[in-house]
Amino acid sequence: EIVLTQSPGTLSLSPGERATLSCRASQSVSSSYLAWYQQKPGQAPRLLIYGASSRATDIPDRFSGSGSGTDFILTISRLEPEDFAVYYCQQYVNSQFIFGPGTKVDVK
Amino acid sequence: EVQLVESGGGLVKPGGSLRLSCAASGFVFRTYTMNWVRQAPGKGLEWVSTISSSGSYIYYADSLKGRFTISRDNAKSSLYLQMNSLRAEDTGVYFCARGDDYGEHDYWGQGTLVTVSS
Numbered sequence: 001e002i003v004l005t006q007s008p009g010t011l012s013l014s015p016g017e018r019a020t021l022s023c024r025a026s027q028s029v030s031s032s033y034l035a036w037y038q039q040k041p042g043q044a045p046r047l048l049i050y051g052a053s054s055r056a057t058d059i060p061d062r063f064s065g066s067g068s069g070t071d072f073i074l075t076i077s078r079l080e081p082e083d084f085a086v087y088y089c090q091q092y093v094n095s096q097f098i099f100g101p102g103t104k105v106d107v108k
Numbered sequence: 109e110v111q112l113v114e115s116g117g118g119l120v121k122p123g124g125s126l127r128l129s130c131a132a133s134g135f136v137f138r139t140y141t142m143n144w145v146r147q148a149p150g151k152g153l154e155w156v157s158t159i160s161s162s163g164s165y166i167y168y169a170d171s172l173k174g175r176f177t178i179s180r181d182n183a184k185s186s187l188y189l190q191m192n193s194l195r196a197e198d199t200g201v202y203f204c205a206r207g208d209d210y211g212e213h214d215y216w217g218q219g220t221l222v223t224v225s226s
Contacts, residue, residue, distance in 0.1 A: 035212040037153070044203055044219055045145075045153060050212035057214075088153055092211035095167045097143070097155035 002026050002093050004100035012108040019076040021103045023089030028069045033092035036065055036074045039102075040085045048087075049074060079105070110134040110215045112204050117220030124194050124224070130187040130204030130217055138162075138182035141207035144189050147219075148200040157189065158207065194224045 003026040013019055023034070031052035037045040047056040049065035052072055062077040076083055084107055089100040116128040130142070144156040157178040158167045166178055177190040187204050201221050205213035 032210050044216035046216070047212055047214045050208070051210055096169065097158070097211065099153040099155060102152045
């Protein structure tokens, strides 16, 4: 069974700073099926990145994804006030979807 | 505009049943895989089930142990989740989400709250 681990659990940063979020899989996975989501309180998740590095529709270019194998990164180049939220990675493997536990990005 | 609207949530006693619905619009429903994802209060996201565009392929989270059944009616552009033998740990917000080419969930509904309590 593949497990996704996200780190850090909480990232405290100021607007304008760079955020680097990690998603690590317990075994090698296909980057084609690695996605990132943003969720704000009381809202549905929003797709940010699919295929590890492709931005979803209408996602600003300050969001970028990278990685392969077991290690994937979501980078927010310069945090805007609306970017403070929880971020989840997701992997599709063996007909199952797995979500990571999430990283909360909050205001320092 | 893609819209997904869930309904059917509510308060149910342990051991009870509930049927959730998701009404889709703004896209050709019959050509997309659909998913259910849930979120317990204050917790992370948990994938529940996926159904292929035609309904031929269906997958469930192992943790559900056969208590839930996903289905769809392409003529009505609707997705369903029949939930039986409900437990307190099934409490949470249930989202329906559209699946795109590599399984990513590209559009989500606003969710419907299910509360299992005596």
